[in-house]
Amino acid sequence: MIIEVEALERRFKAVKAVDGLTFAIPAGAAVGYIGANGAGKSTTIKMLTGILKPTGGRARTCGLEPLRHRRQLARRIGVVFGQRSQLWWDLPLRDSYRALAAIHRLDRAAAGRRLDELADRLDLGEFLGTPVRQLSLGQRIRGEVAAALLHSPELLILDEPTIGLDVLSKERLRVFLTEQRELHGTSLLLATHDMGDVHRLTGRILVVDHGRLAFDGTLAELAGQVGAERIVVLDLAEPAADLTGVPGTRFIGAEAGGLRQRLAFAPGSSTVAAVLAAVAERVQVHDLTIEEPDIEAVVRQLYLLGSAA
Numbered sequence: 565m566i567i568e569v570e571a572l573e574r575r576f577k578a579v580k581a582v583d584g585l586t587f588a589i590p591a592g593a594a595v596g597y598i599g600a601n602g603a604g605k606s607t608t609i610k611m612l613t614g615i616l617k618p619t620g621g622r623a624r625t626c627g628l629e630p631l632r633h634r635r636q637l638a639r640r641i642g643v644v645f646g647q648r649s650q651l652w653w654d655l656p657l658r659d660s661y662r663a664l665a666a667i668h669r670l671d672r673a674a675a676g677r678r679l680d681e682l683a684d685r686l687d688l689g690e691f692l693g694t695p696v697r698q699l700s701l702g703q704r705i706r707g708e709v710a711a712a713l714l715h716s717p718e719l720l721i722l723d724e725p726t727i728g729l730d731v732l733s734k735e736r737l738r739v740f741l742t743e744q745r746e747l748h749g750t751s752l753l754l755a756t757h758d759m760g761d762v763h764r765l766t767g768r769i770l771v772v773d774h775g776r777l778a779f780d781g782t783l784a785e786l787a788g789q790v791g792a793e794r795i796v797v798l799d800l801a802e803p804a805a806d807l808t809g810v811p812g813t814r815f816i817g818a819e820a821g822g823l824r825q826r827l828a829f830a831p832g833s834s835t836v837a838a839v840l841a842a843v844a845e846r847v848q849v850h851d852l853t854i855e856e857p858d859i860e861a862v863v864r865q866l867y868l869l870g871s872a873a
């Protein structure tokens with residue numbers, strides 16, 4: 565197991581930020597860690613990485629007790645907090661990587677090769693000489709991800725990595741992370757508010773609510789439980805009759821005299837590609853966007869189901 569927590573707890577005076585969490589993640593898995601604001605995600609991650617001491621229970625990351633073996637653990641995991649930087653603000657990006665390579669005691673040539681690979685895949689080459697404070701948010705986050713992966717960790721932990729990023733930057737990062745996992749088999753724990761991230765990057769989802777585990781399963785199972793459907797918004801080349809009866813979908817409605825149509829589908833029972841293929845037999849599609857279910861609504865629904873049970 566790459567991560568194991570048992571009855572993990574963290575109190576801040578009267579607040580139980582994490583309240584008896586138990587779960588295990590096998591090596592090589594990609595897990596989404598979701599929950600509403602203040603649910604306890606960051607607190608969990610801080611305990612998993614040895615930044616914060618649990619007030620109860622236990623955590624093991626890469627088989628190590630995070631707090632006690634913090635240094636050893638730092639060589640085996642990479643962490644990105646979207647809201648906080650691990651880069652030296654006033655130094656050129658390259659200097660942060662040099663410093664990190666020294667901290668991790670990486671072989672010079674190997675670190676150089678790894679940085680070349682990361683800079684290439686993350687489009688960072690032209691920014692290596694730029695001080696971090698002058699980078700755009702998207703560039704900086706890509707820089708943070710490179711910093712977290714420089715030492716080729718077994719486990720990558722990302723806390724809200726795409727927060728505030730535009731659509732294109734998000735997409736770049738998702739493509740990169742998928743590719744890195746395919747190449748290196750890195751385990752991934754991804755705390756996010758973004759259902760698109762969860763859908764694209766993870767196979768299993770843990771939902772935390774008020775510091776407790778509210779759900780553990782696949783996105784398809786979550787969708788089955790709370791109806792977390794994805795919605796395809798189709799802009800057609802010409803107005804068309806309502807797209808009812810498309811296999812695997814539910815027609816939601818049409819606008820602009822049939823030019824824009826919305827179809828919902830459950831992740832797991834269909835895919836965007838399958839919906840598009842079925843629709844293309846009937847109409848010409850000009851443009852398409854996906855609306856992801858809202859995490860807060862998903863968690864609320866889980867909570868309602870839980871209290872009804």
Ligand SMILES: Nc1ncnc2c1ncn2[C@@H]1O[C@H](COP(=O)(O)OP(=O)(O)OP(=O)(O)O)[C@@H](O)[C@H]1O
Nearest residue numbers: 576579580581599600601602603604605606607608
């Ligand atoms: N250092 C602290 N002192 C006091 N309370 C804290 C501290 N850190 C977190 N909390 C409280 O613990 C709870 C969980 O916070 P946490 O940051 O883990 O949530 P989160 O799920 O990461 O939320 P977000 O998505 O907003 O980052 C919140 O009620 C928060 O106010």
